[in-house]
Amino acid sequence: WMSSATKLKAIENLHAMTVKVGYPDQWESYAAFSLSDSYWETAFNAMAMQVHMTMASAGQPIDPDQWSMSPQTVNAAYNPTMNDITFPAAILQPPFFDPGADLASNYGAIGYVIGHEITHAFDLQGAQFDLHGNYADWWTPADEAAFLDHNNQVVQLYGEFEVLPGMFIDGQLTVTENVADLGGMQAAYDALQIALHHEGDPGPIDGLTQNQRFFIAAAQVWREKQLDSAIRTQILTDEHSPGIARAVLPALNMDAFYDAFPEVQPGDPEYIAPEDRIVIW
Known part of the structure; x- marks a missing residue:
């Protein structure tokens, strides 16, 4: 659905x-930090x-090597204004990454996350920035109109x-993250x-x-226990869908999932007909 002209620009952004x-490479200095016996004072x-560090950086040249999160953070992120993706050391461990695991387990877990962050460069927000940020x-x-149409399908899904x-995901609030999940899992599978x-x-x-282990690993990274009240809060405030949706919906929109698990057939609650599967990237 994307023209050659726009696709060329997208590839330039990716490269x-x-x-x-x-x-x-350079650690932040916390020498000026004052540690107190009071939890409140320490947090303050x-x-x-x-x-203070943020204010001090105002008017200064942008440091492309600066990180937006600590190495101890279990997270990953794409920054459209810098066109960079960050994977701290803390996420490079099970269940996301295990150097002793088989290919499928790692591609399904950390590969899914990597694909997710790369896809953010081409979601509704990331698509507004060029290769220089x-x-x-x-x-x-025409491509923009087609992309918006795909996004509307994701919102509905x-x-x-x-x-x-009686409580459903807010498709509009979560659309950019959901698009990244759909594209990320597909990219990881192709890889x-x-x-x-x-x-x-x-x-x-x-x-x-x-292939079966890939989809299982992709689902296992989102295993969690949540109180119903926490789920309600997440649905109302978080741009990320609950873990169950992140584990299930991207897979159900991939033909490869049905090839890997042929027992999932029309009539099953999880089954999505081929013509209704959403494929953006």
Whole structure:
């Protein structure tokens, strides 16, 4: 659905993307931080120091090597104004990454996250910035219209997902994250196929094929226990969908999922007909 002209710009943005992994080369100095026996004072001093550091950077040249999160943070992020993605050391451990795990497990877990963050460069927000992180319109009108149509389909898909009795996901609030999930899982799956082609398929492990293990790993990273009240708060305030939706909906919109699990057939509650599956990237 994307024209060659817009696709070329997208590829340029992708090739220019900076990847930050593990920890920054230069650590932030906390020498001025005052630690107190009072929890409140310590928290206040930490916030005050953060504000001071932010204010001190005003008017200064932008440091492209600066990190937006600490290495101890279990998270990952894409910054459209810098066109960079960050993967702190803390996320490079199970269940997201295990150097001793098979290809499918890692591609389904950390690969899904990596694909998610890359896809943010081409969601409704990231698509408004060029390869240098400048606000720019690099889409043709026809491509932009087609992209908005795809996003509206995603809004409807997630808006019909019932998390609690009578409570549904806010498809509009979560659309950029959901688009990143859909694109991220597809990208990770495609990357796994390339890796298996080059390194060879080890065959079933614990009775499961590599493709089956991929989808299981992609779902397992979102395992969580939440109170109903916490789920309600998340649905009302968080731009991320609850974990159950992030585990299920991207997979159900991929043909490869049904190939991996042929027992999922029309009539099953989870089944999505081929013509109704949403594929953006």
